[in-house]
Each structure stands twice: as C-alpha cells, then as structure tokens.
Amino acid sequence: MKISRRxxxxxxxxxxxxxxxxxxxxxxxxxxxxxxxxxxxxxxxKKWAMAINMKVCREKxxxxxxxxxxxxxxxxxxxxxxxxxEEVKWIxxxxxxxxxPGQEHEYLEExxxxxxxxxxxxxxxxxxxxxxxxxxxxxxxxxxxxxxDDHRCIGCRFCMAACPFGARSFNFRDPRPYIPKLNxxxxxxxxxVVEKCNFCVERLAAGLSPACVEACRHGALVFGxxxxxxxxIRDVLSSRFTIRRKPELGTRPKVYYVV
Amino acid sequence: xxxxALGGSQRYWSWMFFLLxxxxxxLACYIRQLDRGLAITGMSRDVSWGLYIGQFTFLVGVAASxxxxxxxxxxxxxxxxxxxxxxxxxxxVAAVLMSLLFVIxxxxxxxxxxxxxxxxxxxSIMFWDMIVLTxxxxxxxxxxxxxxxxxxxxxxxxxxxKPLIYLSVPWAVSIHxxxxxxxxxxxxxxxxxxxxxxxxFLASAFAAGPALLILLGLIIRRSSNFxxxxxxxxxxxxxxxxxxxxxxxxVGLEFFTAFYSQVPGHMQSLEYLFAGLxxxxxxxxxxxxxxxxxxTALVLLINPATRENExxxxxxxxxxxxxxxxxxxxxxxxGGFIPSAVERVTDYAPTVPELLIALGIWxxxxxxxxxxxxxxxxxxxxxxxxxxxxxxxxxxx
Numbered sequence: 012m013k014i015s016r017r018x019x020x021x022x023x024x025x026x027x028x029x030x031x032x033x034x035x036x037x038x039x040x041x042x043x044x045x046x047x048x049x050x051x052x053x054x055x056x057k058k059w060a061m062a063i064n065m066k067v068c069r070e071k072x073x074x075x076x077x078x079x080x081x082x083x084x085x086x087x088x089x090x091x092x093x094x095x096x097e098e099v100k101w102i103x104x105x106x107x108x109x110x111x112p113g114q115e116h117e118y119l120e121e122x123x124x125x126x127x128x129x130x131x132x133x134x135x136x137x138x139x140x141x142x143x144x145x146x147x148x149x150x151x152x153x154x155x156x157x158x159x160d161d162h163r164c165i166g167c168r169f170c171m172a173a174c175p176f177g178a179r180s181f182n183f184r185d186p187r188p189y190i191p192k193l194n195x196x197x198x199x200x201x202x203x204v205v206e207k208c209n210f211c212v213e214r215l216a217a218g219l220s221p222a223c224v225e226a227c228r229h230g231a232l233v234f235g236x237x238x239x240x241x242x243x244i245r246d247v248l249s250s251r252f253t254i255r256r257k258p259e260l261g262t263r264p265k266v267y268y269v270v
Numbered sequence: 271x272x273x274x275a276l277g278g279s280q281r282y283w284s285w286m287f288f289l290l291x292x293x294x295x296x297l298a299c300y301i302r303q304l305d306r307g308l309a310i311t312g313m314s315r316d317v318s319w320g321l322y323i324g325q326f327t328f329l330v331g332v333a334a335s336x337x338x339x340x341x342x343x344x345x346x347x348x349x350x351x352x353x354x355x356x357x358x359x360x361x362x363v364a365a366v367l368m369s370l371l372f373v374i375x376x377x378x379x380x381x382x383x384x385x386x387x388x389x390x391x392x393x394s395i396m397f398w399d400m401i402v403l404t405x406x407x408x409x410x411x412x413x414x415x416x417x418x419x420x421x422x423x424x425x426x427x428x429x430x431x432k433p434l435i436y437l438s439v440p441w442a443v444s445i446h447x448x449x450x451x452x453x454x455x456x457x458x459x460x461x462x463x464x465x466x467x468x469x470x471f472l473a474s475a476f477a478a479g480p481a482l483l484i485l486l487g488l489i490i491r492r493s494s495n496f497x498x499x500x501x502x503x504x505x506x507x508x509x510x511x512x513x514x515x516x517x518x519x520x521v522g523l524e525f526f527t528a529f530y531s532q533v534p535g536h537m538q539s540l541e542y543l544f545a546g547l548x549x550x551x552x553x554x555x556x557x558x559x560x561x562x563x564x565x566t567a568l569v570l571l572i573n574p575a576t577r578e579n580e581x582x583x584x585x586x587x588x589x590x591x592x593x594x595x596x597x598x599x600x601x602x603x604x605g606g607f608i609p610s611a612v613e614r615v616t617d618y619a620p621t622v623p624e625l626l627i628a629l630g631i632w633x634x635x636x637x638x639x640x641x642x643x644x645x646x647x648x649x650x651x652x653x654x655x656x657x658x659x660x661x662x663x664x665x666x667x
Contacts, residue, residue, distance in 0.1 A: 099315075139457055145386055145394040145397050147389050148385070167377055169452070172319060203377070
C-alpha cells in the first residue's frame with residue numbers, strides 16, 4: 012500500500028488532534044467534576060446477605076401473602092407478561108420441594124411439606140453466572156452483590172444456563188407495555204436482555220433497605236452485612252439453624268433460610 | 271478462481287436459486303424476530319436455549335471433522351485422501367460459518383455482538399469459543415484456497431501453508447472441546463456436567479462429519495466430471511464406522527453412570543428424553559428415532575458387505591447423520607434444561623419462524639458450500655485424464 016502525502020497529513024492531523032484533546036479530558040477527570048460521589052446516607056457493606064425466616068412468614072403472614080413480591084416487582088418495573096414461558100420475576104414463591112430439590116420426603120412435618128418458600132437470586136459468593144458471562148455484563152460488586160449491566164448484555168443467556176437457581180429471566184419481548192405501574196425512579200429494560208434481583212442496590216445507595224425487606228411487616232426478611240459482627244443477620248445465623256439452596260454446588264449462596 | 275462459480279448448468283442455477291429463496295425466507299423471519307424479540311421462538315424462561323444453539327453445537331462438530339481427512343493426508347500421507355481433502359476443508363468453512371450465524375440469531379441483542387471484543391473476558395468459555403471458531407474459519411479458508419490455487423497451477427502449495435495445516439489439526443480438536451466446555455462446566459445442569467462431554471462431542475462429530483462428506487462425495491461423482499474414488503470413500507466409511515461405535519459407546523457410559531448410581535439429577539434428563547418425565551414426552555419419539563437410526567447405521571457399517579456396497583453405505587451415512595443431528599442438535603441442549611432449576615418440566619418445540627430461520631442458515635451454508643465445491647470441482651476436472659477416470663468410476667458403481 013502506498014500512502015500519498017495528502018492521506019499521510021490527514022492521518023497525522025487526526026492523531027495530533029486526539030493527543031491534544033487527551034490532557035483536557037484528564038484535567039476534567041482529575042478535577043473530580045466528572046466523578047460520581049456516593050450519597051452520604053448510603054448503606055455500605057462488605058458482604059450483603061439475606062436471611063429469610065419462613066417460620067415467621069408462614070405463621071404471621073396472612074394466607075397467600077405476597078407483599079414482598081409485589082413491592083419488589085413494582086419498584087423495579089418488572090413486567091407482568093401473563094405467560095409462564097416468558098415470565099420475568101425477581102422474587103417469587105416455590106413449594107418447598109421445588110426450592111430445595113430432594114429435601115422433601117413423605118413423612119415431613121406438615122408445616123413445611125408443600126409450603127411455599129420465597130426464592131430470589133442468591134447473590135452467590137462464587138457466582139457461576141458471572142464466571143460464564145462473555146462481556147462482564149453481570150458482575151459481582153465489592154459488597155458481594157451480583158448485578159446486571161442492562162446496556163452491556165448481549166442476550167446470549169449463558170448466565171441462565173449457568174444459574175442453578177432459576178433466578179434469571181430473559182426479556183423475550185419488549186417488557187414496557189406489560190409494566191402495570193411505571194416507577195420513573197428505576198430503569199425499565201428492553202427486549203433481548205437478561206435481568207434478575209439486584210438486592211436493591213439503588214435503594215442501598217440512597218440509604219434504604221431492600222424493597223422486599225421493607226414491605227414485610229412481620230420481619231421475616233433480614234438483610235445485613237455478614238462481615239459486620241453486630242448486624243442483625245449475624246444474630247439470626249448464629250441463633251437459628253439455617254439452610255441454603257443447593258450448597259453442594261459450591262456457589263456459596265448468600266440467602267439463608269430458617270425453615 | 272471465483273468466476274468458476276459463475277458458470278454452470280441449469281440444474282446448478284436452479285439449485286442456487288432454490289437455496290437463495292430459503293435464505294430470503296429465513297431472513298424475512300429473522301427481521302421479524304429482531305422486531306418482536308425471541309418471543310417468536312419456542313424458547314422459554316426454563317428452556318432458554320433451543321434449536322439455534324443445538325444447530326450451532328452440531329455444526330461445530332461437522333466443522334471439526336475436517337481433521338479426519340486432513341490428518342490422514344498431510345500427517346500420515348495416505349494418498350487416497352488427496353482428492354477429497356479440499357472438500358473436507360471447504361465443508362469446515364461452510365459449517366463454521368453456519369455455526370456462527372446460529373449464535374448470532376440466538377442473541378437477544380445482536381447489535382451488541384462486538385461487546386465480545388470490546389470487553390474480552392478470558393474467564394468465559396464463550397470468549398474462547400469465539401476465538402477458536404474464527405481462527406478455525408480463517409485457517410480453513412487460507413489453507414483450502416492456497417492448496418486449490420496451487421493445484422490449478424499444478425505446483426506444490428507454498429511452503430508457509432504446511433505449518434498452518436499442521437496447526438489446523440489440534441485446532442479442529444480445540445473447537446469442539448471448547449464447545450463442549452460451554453456445557454460441561456455448569457453446576458446445576460447434571461445432564462451436561464460430565465467429564466466425557468468433549469470426548470462424546472468429538473466422537474459424534476467424527477462420525478457425522480465424514481458421513482456427510484461421503485454423501486457429498488457421491489453427489490459430486492454423479493453430477494460432475496470429477497469422481498472421488500471408491501477407495502477414499504471406503505477409507506472414510508471405516509472412519510465413520512469406528513467413530514459411530516465410540517459415539518454410541520459413550521452414550522452408553524452416560525446411561526450406566528446415571529442409572530446405576532440412581533442419582534435423580536443424572537437420571538431425570540435421560541428419562542425425559544427417552545421415556546418422558548411428569549407426563550411430558552415431547553422429545554421421546556425423536557430420541558427413539560435417533561436410537562433406531564444409530565443401531566441401523568452400526569449394523570450397516572460394521573458388516574463389511576453392506577459397508578463396501580455404496581448403496582447401503584449411503585443409507586448408513588444418512589442414518590448416522592440424522593441420528594446424531596437429533597441427538598446433538600436437539601436432545602442434548604433441550605434435555606439439559608429439563609427438569610428446570612426448580613424441578614419443573616417445560617416442553618420445548620421450535621416455532622415455524624424459528625424453523626424457517628434455522629433452515630435459512632442451513633441454506634446459506636449450502637449456498638457457500640455449493641460455490642466452494644463448484645470451484646474445487648472445476649479445478650479437479652481440469653486434471654489430465656480426470657474426465658475419463660470419472661466416467662470409468664461412475665460405470666463401476
């Protein structure tokens with residue numbers, strides 16, 4: 012290939028322009044003008060986790076109580092598509108045998124057998140969804156929360172194959188027409204991306220506890236930092252016998268259940 | 271050389287336009303999919319991969335199988351393979367292209383495809399699959415094209431092609447190994463969580479790919495003045511026979527481990543595929559067709575009389591191809607999702623637009639394959655004495 016003087020000058024000019032712009036950009040970055048600063052009220056933690064006391068949920072909550080589910084889905088603009096095949100859900104109820112495969116037996120106490128259990132993303136400490144994602148669209152934050160970047164996800168659904176808890180939903184169609192009541196404080200998603208529970212990072216950043224935790228009037232849901240010895244969740248975990256879903260898979264789920 | 275693809279009989283052109291029509295139909299359906307989303311497919315929250323990813327997996331195998339002609343010819347110098355090696359390499363080119371297209375149509379956000387390069391993630395198997403597949407595509411294009419060009423000029427291929435040919439041998443193994451790792455490294459999908467997944471993939475690939483190559487070789491012999499000899503067909507038939515035996519053996523190993531250990535997770539997918547689970551038996555007929563075809567193929571391939579007879583060999587090859595296509599292109603992917611993470615069975619059946627998109631991609635691959643084969647055949651036909659030889663070989667059959 013031969014480069015003419017004209018095209019050489021053009022290329023040189025472009026590079027030169029790029030280099031002169033760079034220090035300007037750096038100066039901006041250094042000045043802090045372009046940096047986001049966290050809300051001083053924000054809740055900070057090292058290893059966020061949740062304990063779900065199903066005993067309280069069963070005994071105190073009214074029959075078929077779904078307040079936590081409704082609150083979460085409302086706050087996060089989760090669509091109601093009305094077709095189980097395309098269902099999008101962040102937190103929902105599964106019978107004990109489905110939430111904990113192989114744990115149910117025919118002589119199990121009636122208070123547990125066939126009873127609905129709350130399930131959601133486990134925000135695994137060793138998340139397989141993060142491991143397989145080819146674009147880092149799903150990643151684990153420093154505080155242990157596994158989140159999605161809706162704008163980076165290419166919709167390959169490798170994470171859905173990798174998640175052993177069925178916690179991930181795919182937007183098979185445009186979800187916007189199916190959002191019952193739009194919350195303008197939280198983004199909606201587009202068709203073609205995967206989504207899931209985000210442990211309410213947007214609420215933690217504003218100093219609020221997760222929507223489901225706040226919605227449960229009986230205190231069945233306890234949210235806290237595992238690394239904080241004084242956190243309420245540590246109290247639950249050290250005083251009650253708790254189990255996790257599919258611990259044998261080594262994903263180290265951070266949602267604990269009091270059966 | 272490309273202009274050789276522009277001249278052909280009326281049959282050639284009607285075949286090309288037929289394929290083009292299928293590509294067009296697939297494209298129209300794909301535009302609809304882009305607009306409506308993957309909701310137009312049969313996939314669901316529980317069965318989140320289906321026909322597309324199944325075809326992708328199967329075609330990576332077809333592509334990898336080119337090594338079964340490259341290895342004997344270039345490494346072991348079995349000269350009978352000389353006539354057919356280029357066809358194996360071009361088959362690999364078309365198969366890789368189809369498999370890449372199948373990944374693209376499966377994406378929810380295909381316009382973000384380049385995020386794979388923008389945010390390279392070596393921890394993700396999909397990242398490596400992209401690298402090995404594009405590498406393999408380039409290797410086969412460069413090798414095939416240069417070898418064919420020097421054949422046309424009746425000179426030995428340039429020296430720098432040799433190392434690339436040797437590199438293509440382990441590279442072929444790598445594409446199917448990495449593709450198997452997409453599945454075999456996932457917790458919570460016991461049907462896929464098997465250490466012999468890559469070995470199974472390679473065995474079934476080395477049966478299905480050469481089986482297709484035999485069928486293509488026989489078509490070329492009938493429709494052109496280049497005739498692959500009966501000896502190379504027989505050598506390929508033996509490869510198909512051994513690979514099919516190993517492939518069926520490997521499936522048998524899976525059955526033993528699942529059903530002797532009695533671990534529910536390992537049994538359930540197989541139960542769903544071959545007997546039905548919780549009253550869902552969508553795939554049962556297909557899996558049994560696959561099994562019956564596999565046994566038929568084995569009988570025809572192991573018995574020397576039926577293997578050496580090209581008529582029965584054709585039946586055997588078609589049986590191998592269809593059997594493995596059902597097993598890998600359908601059962602393997604869907605079976606892994608059933609039961610779901612919360613022990614539920616959701617049936618999967620591809621929709622009409624989904625089938626038409628898949629057919630369109632197969633047609634696009636067929637189109638590319640026809641062009642490449644047309645060029646290769648027209649070069650081969652020019653070899654001195656080839657026309658007479660072809661006539662003689664056709665008469666023998």
